[in-house]
Amino acid sequence: MTAPRHAPGAFPAEAPSLEAIRGPIAEPFERFQEELDRAFLCDVGLVGAVGAHLHRAYGKRYRPMLVLLAARGFGEATDEAVHGAVVVELIHTATLIHDDSVDKSLLRRGLPTVNSAFNNDTAILMGDYLYSKAFSILVTRKMYEAMDLLAEATHRMSQGELRQIEQKNRLDLGEAEYMRIIEEKTACLMSAGCELGAHAGGADPARRAALGRFGRAVGLAFQITDDLFDYLGAEQVIGKAMGNDLDGGKITLPLINALRNAPASERRDMEDLIRTRDFRNGHWSDVVRFVTVHGGVAYSQERSALLAARAEEELDHVPDAGIREALQSAVRYAVTRER
Numbered sequence: 001m002t003a004p005r006h007a008p009g010a011f012p013a014e015a016p017s018l019e020a021i022r023g024p025i026a027e028p029f030e031r032f033q034e035e036l037d038r039a040f041l042c043d044v045g046l047v048g049a050v051g052a053h054l055h056r057a058y059g060k061r062y063r064p065m066l067v068l069l070a071a072r073g074f075g076e077a078t079d080e081a082v083h084g085a086v087v088v089e090l091i092h093t094a095t096l097i098h099d100d101s102v103d104k105s106l107l108r109r110g111l112p113t114v115n116s117a118f119n120n121d122t123a124i125l126m127g128d129y130l131y132s133k134a135f136s137i138l139v140t141r142k143m144y145e146a147m148d149l150l151a152e153a154t155h156r157m158s159q160g161e162l163r164q165i166e167q168k169n170r171l172d173l174g175e176a177e178y179m180r181i182i183e184e185k186t187a188c189l190m191s192a193g194c195e196l197g198a199h200a201g202g203a204d205p206a207r208r209a210a211l212g213r214f215g216r217a218v219g220l221a222f223q224i225t226d227d228l229f230d231y232l233g234a235e236q237v238i239g240k241a242m243g244n245d246l247d248g249g250k251i252t253l254p255l256i257n258a259l260r261n262a263p264a265s266e267r268r269d270m271e272d273l274i275r276t277r278d279f280r281n282g283h284w285s286d287v288v289r290f291v292t293v294h295g296g297v298a299y300s301q302e303r304s305a306l307l308a309a310r311a312e313e314e315l316d317h318v319p320d321a322g323i324r325e326a327l328q329s330a331v332r333y334a335v336t337r338e339r
Contacts, residue, residue: 031082039086049118063190066330073323074318084196085197087150156188163181170251171259179220188219192212194218207317225334228254228300231296258293270287
């Protein structure tokens with residue numbers, strides 16, 4: 001029987017824990033952790049030092065969890081699935097390191113970024129090391145199907161990062177352009193990871209494609225929720241200052257929608273506040289109030305919930321009921337977590 005779905009906006013207030021979601025894949029997840037540690041074994045001491053820091057400061061292991069759950073939904077979490085999960089996590093971590101370097105971020109999840117704890121050169125080169133290590137694993141293990149998926153995803157992620165730089169500080173950015181950026185930056189890797197997992201678990205092409213669509217919808221919902229943190233998150237919880245995204249020129253869905261809905265005079269005043277960076281001089285609460293009053297927060301929450309519901313619809317294709325339930329919990333986590 002298919003697990004019951006929640007109506008859009010009706011997700012539980014409290015996010016399910018990652019530990020609980022990982023229950024059905026405890027053993028392969030442990031193998032994943034061991035293989036991830038091996039990826040940092042290198043006779044260059046700096047790789048190990050940065051790797052130890054990364055284990056503390058980066059990553060919830062959400063993406064590899066989806067890979068392994070997708071595999072278990074159709075069979076076993078094989079060695080191919082475990083190594084695929086490692087590769088997905090390496091690629092994701094590389095993008096985080098490069099993002100923090102480009103943004104000159106000092107904190108991630110409350111701990112120093114690599115560029116802050118070490119230096120910018122180390123951060124850039126460590127990101128490069130992780131990308132190259134990821135594809136080295138794929139080649140060594142002859143995981144050609146995974147290579148096709150992840151090479152395309154990595155290419156699109158690079159496009160998304162460049163597109164975001166190109167659109168920096170654009171207060172006329174539209175919702176469609178924003179959605180394209182987050183699909184490339186975030187959703188395409190989750191989609192590829194879920195499709196990879198389904199393939200490794202033995203899914204037929206139709207079900208494999210369904211898990212790809214699942215991953216895409218979850219990825220979009222996940223990123224919209226992330227972008228809401230800039231306006232609603234507490235610094236001690238999310239590990240970065242509120243307004244950090246806007247200060248870095250990232251125009252995201254809550255602000256896009258509020259600017260679209262606000263009366264012309266209020267919109268002009270807010271645009272002036274943002275352009276002059278006065279929101280950093282004691283006026284951040286004015287930005288939060290503007291985004292909230294003019295519907296940006298509520299609209300973004302609704303969009304995230306609708307995407308989560310769309311992801312859940314794809315779970316009809318997963319034959320294992322226990323894994324369907326775990327994947328449904330993973331969807332709820334994506335839209336109800338606090339960081």
